[in-house]
Amino acid sequence: MKKLFAICIFAAGITGYAQAQTTAGNMLLGGGIGYNSQKQETGGDDATNNTFSFTPSFGYFVADDFAVGLNLEFSSSNRENWDDFGGEYKVTEFLFEPFARYYMFTPNEKFAFFAEGALGFGSQKVDPDGGDELKASMFRFRVSPGFAYFISDKWSLDFQLSGISYTSYDPNTDSDFDDDKQSEFVFGVDSFNPSLGFRYVIGN
Numbered sequence: 001m002k003k004l005f006a007i008c009i010f011a012a013g014i015t016g017y018a019q020a021q022t023t024a025g026n027m028l029l030g031g032g033i034g035y036n037s038q039k040q041e042t043g044g045d046d047a048t049n050n051t052f053s054f055t056p057s058f059g060y061f062v063a064d065d066f067a068v069g070l071n072l073e074f075s076s077s078n079r080e081n082w083d084d085f086g087g088e089y090k091v092t093e094f095l096f097e098p099f100a101r102y103y104m105f106t107p108n109e110k111f112a113f114f115a116e117g118a119l120g121f122g123s124q125k126v127d128p129d130g131g132d133e134l135k136a137s138m139f140r141f142r143v144s145p146g147f148a149y150f151i152s153d154k155w156s157l158d159f160q161l162s163g164i165s166y167t168s169y170d171p172n173t174d175s176d177f178d179d180d181k182q183s184e185f186v187f188g189v190d191s192f193n194p195s196l197g198f199r200y201v202i203g204n
Helices: 002-021
Strands: 027-040 047-063 066-080 088-105 111-128 134-150 155-160 164-171 182-186 195-202
Touching (some): 027 066, 027 155, 066 111, 088 134
Antiparallel strands (some): 027 047, 027 195, 047 066, 134 155
16 A cells, blocks of 8 residues: 555656646746758759758746747748749848747646747848848748647757748838738648757746
8 A cells, every 4th residue: 555655646746747847937948949841843943942940938937837938030041943033042030929828738747738829020131142132021920839748847848830820021122123022821731840949947
């Protein structure tokens, strides 16, 4: 009986520390990295787009399992034969992104699904090889699903999908080339480009 009681206490401790991370008043520090490679076969040279992103993040649990915070997203893309630029060019983006995230724990309390909504404000720079640089302001709204694995009482590993997003671009240029506002809506299989991140909990 004593051994059974000890095992129960140990199991409760293992499953309980995960939800303790997401209690009100705790803070989250961390971020994620992502890589996306796209290729389109054409009649001529194939179009390619390789993107790397890095997102440092800070969050605060205003209620149990519910956090609000801020992401800073940096991304860099190398594109060839993509869109109207034709040749090779580089795209860099920066976003200032307030977010809200809600955790939903599974029966195994070391695993939790989460949904994250965010509004991003930032800038984009397009640098064609041998051409004029184009700059634009950006706005993005997204809803991203994912899941977290709680490694310890302080660390979690996140696996996040892009989900649904709407992005608008407003070029800041006096030229006649591509100076109109553009928008992009992404939903479905093409949006499932995962990013991997870690979170460190400050608090209980």
